[in-house]
Amino acid sequence: MLLPQHRDRPLHLPRLKQDACTALIEVLDSLAKQGLSGRRYLQQLAGRVAGVRPGAAGLIDLARGGTDVLRGRGFAARYDDGTSGQARHFAGLAYATALFGARLTRLLSVRVRGDGPDSPDGHLTEAAITFSTGLIASRIRPQDAPQWVRTTLCALPVR
Numbered sequence: 039m040l041l042p043q044h045r046d047r048p049l050h051l052p053r054l055k056q057d058a059c060t061a062l063i064e065v066l067d068s069l070a071k072q073g074l075s076g077r078r079y080l081q082q083l084a085g086r087v088a089g090v091r092p093g094a095a096g097l098i099d100l101a102r103g104g105t106d107v108l109r110g111r112g113f114a115a116r117y118d119d120g121t122s123g124q125a126r127h128f129a130g131l132a133y134a135t136a137l138f139g140a141r142l143t144r145l146l147s148v149r150v151r152g153d154g155p156d157s158p159d160g161h162l163t164e165a166a167i168t169f170s171t172g173l174i175a176s177r178i179r180p181q182d183a184p185q186w187v188r189t190t191l192c193a194l195p196v197r
Contacts, residue, residue, distance in 0.1 A: 057112025058125040059192035062087060063184045065108070070180040076173035077136050079180050084133035088126040100137075103151075104130040114193045117165065119158040127159060128166045128191065135170035143167060165190060 065086050069079050084090035089105030099105070108125040117124060135143045144167060153159035169186065172178035178186055188194060 057192075058108045058110030058122065059112035059187070059194075061108045061110065062125045062128070063187055063192070066180075066184040066187055070183060074180060076176065076180070079173060079183075080133045080136040080170055084129045087129035088133075090130060090133060096133075097137075100130055100134055112193055113162070113191055115158075117158050117162040117191055118193070119162075124158075124162060127162055128169075131163050131166035132170040132173075135167050136174060140167045140171055162191075 065083065069082050069086075072082075074082060081090075081092060081096075084096070084100075084104070085092065087108050088099070089107050090096045090099040104126045106123045106126045109122040110125070111118065111122060113124045117128075131143060131147065134146070138146070144163065147153045147160070147163040148155065151159070153163055155164075169178065169183070169190075172186075173180065173183065
């Protein structure tokens with residue numbers, strides 16, 4: 039299945055194995071293998087998971103809330119708002135943080151999107167901000183991002 043063209047290059051949807059959080063990890067792993075910098079990594083993540091296009095069109099996509107490319111559940115209870123759009127929420131806000139900074143992203147999340155700080159969406163916003171700022175500051179390496187999401191966001195069975 040293909041997504042809309044992004045600068046003459048189609049994006050392929052990852053195969054959903056179990057849930058959207060696991061699929062998010064697969065996307066992160068695929069991006070990590072490309073050797074992208076933090077900001078470029080976040081831009082590609084937003085494109086593949088939230089349908090956010092590069093450049094100025096991406097600002098419109100972010101303002102509209104993106105597209106649920108990876109629909110489904112699988113997020114830990116703290117981040118689960120009962121919808122199938124948490125992967126989009128996370129990827130979009132992580133990229134918004136790269137563009138606008140943590141303070142403005144948080145303000146927009148609360149004031150414009152209505153995501154209360156103690157709500158599942160508010161918790162997911164904070165996780166996206168932490169993830170984004172960590173990648174940009176090299177506290178989280180792209181190759182460590184899949185494990186960060188696995189242990190922080192996903193409701194995975196205990197092994």
